[in-house]
Amino acid sequence: xxxxxxxxxxxxxxxxxxxxxxxxxxxxxxxxxxxxxxxxxxxxxxxxxxxxxxxxxxxxxxxxxxxxxxxxxxxxxxxxxxxxxxxxxxxxxxxxxxxxxxxxxxxxxxxxxxxxxx
Numbered sequence: 244x245x246x247x248x249x250x251x252x253x254x255x256x257x258x259x260x261x262x263x264x265x266x267x268x269x270x271x272x273x274x275x276x277x278x279x280x281x282x283x284x285x286x287x288x289x290x291x292x293x294x295x296x297x298x299x300x301x302x303x304x305x306x307x308x309x310x311x312x313x314x315x316x317x318x319x320x321x322x323x324x325x326x327x328x329x330x331x332x333x334x335x336x337x338x339x340x341x342x343x344x345x346x347x348x349x350x351x352x353x354x355x356x357x358x359x360x361x
Contacts, residue, residue, distance in 0.1 A: 274341050274345065276317070278296070278315075280293070280310040280316060283352050284354075289350075291314030293309070293311055295309055296309075298320060310329075322340055
């Protein structure tokens with residue numbers, strides 16, 4: 244009888260650990276926004292650029308990530324609707340959903356002959 248109880252306890256323990264891990268994951272669920280920061284000069288020439296990309300939403304802390312020379316960036320954010328902007332772009336909305344990836348391209352408009360902002 245004691246052997247059965249010990250076996251049953253060990254069989255239930257992994258299930259309890261698994262359920263606990265799932266419960267913890269759902270309480271801190273985030274979504275991801277990935278994208279590329281691009282400079283547009285002369286109205287046509289698009290090139291990746293390095294620089295900050297900011298995410299703002301009412302009641303949430305501003306999150307800023309850095310795009311590298313390839314222009315690629317990624318941010319983990321709590322679910323919600325954010326305004327995303329680059330160093331020289333108009334802001335635009337993006338919706339972050341838990342467990343999902345949203346893809347955006349941030350265009351930085353550079354007047355002809357001007358160096359890109361960083």
